[in-house]
Amino acid sequence: MPHFVIDCSENILKLHSEDEVIKQVHTSAISTKLFNKNDIKVRVNSFKKYSTGDKKENFIHIFANIMEGRSIEQKLNLSKTIVKDLALMFPLVPHIGTNVIEFERATYFNKNMLNPNYQFSMP
Template identity: 55%
Template sequence: MPHFVIDCSERILLTHCEEKINQEIHKVAHLTGLFDEKDIKVRVNPFKHYSVANRKEDFIHVFANVMEGRTTTQKAELSKAVVAKLNDLFPSVENIAMNVRGFEKATYCNKSML
């Protein structure tokens, strides 16, 4: 944990490849001090077909799923840091956003917990 899932228009990958995006978001998440580096997971989902306000405008939206225990302020600062980094990488993309969802430790399970 955490997972950073980046939905984006396929065309933004002409500016930076998926590997670069993954590395940069991983770095930002680690620098917040909220997560162990080895636990951070980042992936990019590029879309060929999409609509933004009924137009084909480039977009980036990050869905972060983090374990409970972070404050609203910490989650807000995480969002701002990630959006700021993406804005630096993609200054011409107008639609950049992020939301952070917390989930309960009691309902989380992974293979090593079986």
């Protein structure tokens, strides 16, 4: 955790490779100092069929799924940082956005937590 899921029009990946886009979002997330770099997971979904209002324009949207507990200012900075960095990478893409979704600590579980010695900590 955290998980960054990038939805984008398929033409985005003709401008920059999946690996480049993944690396940029990873780098942006690290730069906020909210996460351990080894915990950040990033993946891409590209779409051939989509609409952006009444047009079909290129888009990138990042769903940032993070553990609860960060301030509104920290979450806003995360969103702004990702959008700013992607806007520099894709200056002609008209639709670039991010939203932050929080996991509840009480209901989050992963395989590592099956270990009886596991202790959850936030960086």
